[in-house]
Amino acid sequence: MVEVAVIGMGYSGFSPSTPHLSFREMVYEAAKRAYIDAGDIDPRRDIDAFVSCQEDFWEGVSISDEFAPEQIGGVLKPVYTVAGDGLQCIASAVAMIKSGAFDVVAVEAHGKPSEISTLSDIVRFSFDPIYVRPLDLASIHALQAIEARAFMDSFNISKEALGLYVVMSRRNGLRSSRASHASEIDLDTYMKSDMVSDPLSEHDIAPFSDAAIVAVLASDTVARGYSDDLVWVRGVGFASDIYTYVFRDLSIDRSARIAADKAYKMAGIDSPKSLRNLVVELDERYSYKALQTLISIGLAGPDIARDLESGVFNRSGAIPVNPGGGALSEGVPLEAHGLARLLSGYEQLKGRAGSAQIDDAENAIIHGWRGFATATSSIVVLSR
């Protein structure tokens, strides 16, 4: 069976706005860095196919697929677009390589939310046009707040528990060069912050940022030719739950659970907690989502609040979560966020995470979610 490795990654941006570069120029910069990281490969010669994760309404261009090839070196080569989070593109690339049809596949995702003048209206446009959109909800965060409340009620999780997570992750963000929104806050400040949509206050909701990220994946035979210090994709899974809220289990993220089960099975893992020197990179664009995910993917149980208090998820804990910060510190570059998590996990396993480095990091579980009102999740298991 063909094994798949991540042989290079590169990025550009991670700032609240990027007025000096067009999205194409940003992606070019990220791609150039990824190809250098992969051993100075020439995409025109060495990459067989390309996958781009983007969404027309975020782009402001319809049929934006057509805009994907040139800035990644994909002109006149197989390129296609997945309307989804970057990790869904990783899943596609893994399948393409495992099929034997392609040896080297590049994955690209980017987001320039700073260029969307009516961002919350675009988010609203993703709501069910018959049942939800006409409600004209005051806050776009209400849909996630409903899920947050249902989750907190089912597991008896207090606002303080969310606060413990936010304080931890924001502090971790100070160690990352990509975390332009990082700042330290204490639990007291958190508890006193203004509510946006109860139970979510401003500190529970990640800001946006512009970024482009590119990853290069290769089959084992090709990858071993480039390096012997490789990061392997051991498992990958993704799933979507039903979109309509009333039909969905709001306490647990079943899409994340199924994605994780598939990824663990592929990786031959019985329990994710058994992975040695594990680092977890997950989507925390809403604080509660991080905790809900930890339970959904089997890294925590109903007593998660106690785990938080005892520091299990801290940098020095048994299961470090977002050890260099996550969306709350970096901001969310729309569909590129899953690749932002992959990038942090990749750097950890390469021993290149700088002051965010967790000593001897050996395995990483990467989680991606499509954000606002969606029920699509992906899980990738990496090992070195």
Next chain:
Amino acid sequence: MGMFRLRGGTSLSDREFREIVKESSEPRARYSMTAGQAYSRFFEGLKNGVILGTVCDSCGMVFIPPKIYCPYCFRSVSRWVESSGEGKVFTAVASYISADVKPLDKPEIVAVIKLDVPGYRFDNYRFPGIMHRICNASDEDVKTQRIFDARVRARWLPKEKRTGSINDIECFEVV
């Protein structure tokens, strides 16, 4: 509904269609997109009455409109170059109706122009070009294909009226 005849069934009236539609919504979608390094300099050039491009020394391609990278070689471009503002018509069409389906008083002639860049030669597949109106050609010139390969030159708006837009070039004229 009168445009096509249905066999069997009952066609819906306009009123009935309206009754079925339950919810309508209008996207409030506004964007302000960064032109980026290449296009910003290109539009700055138009303001000054020059059409700028970039060149890749590796394959010899000149990009108008410019890019900061060569998509064929996947490397940064080597330098900026100037077109003479002249070129020849690669292909052209005559349009008789407007975008909102109204007959035009005078057919609009639109062409893809293969631009001259002194010191460079191009084939008919990859070349620096621009799509623009041709102001002194008729639909007869298009129909007879007389316009093909015709030499054309940019007609610029007066400097004070230029805004850094593709419309700073009013049109191309056959010379």
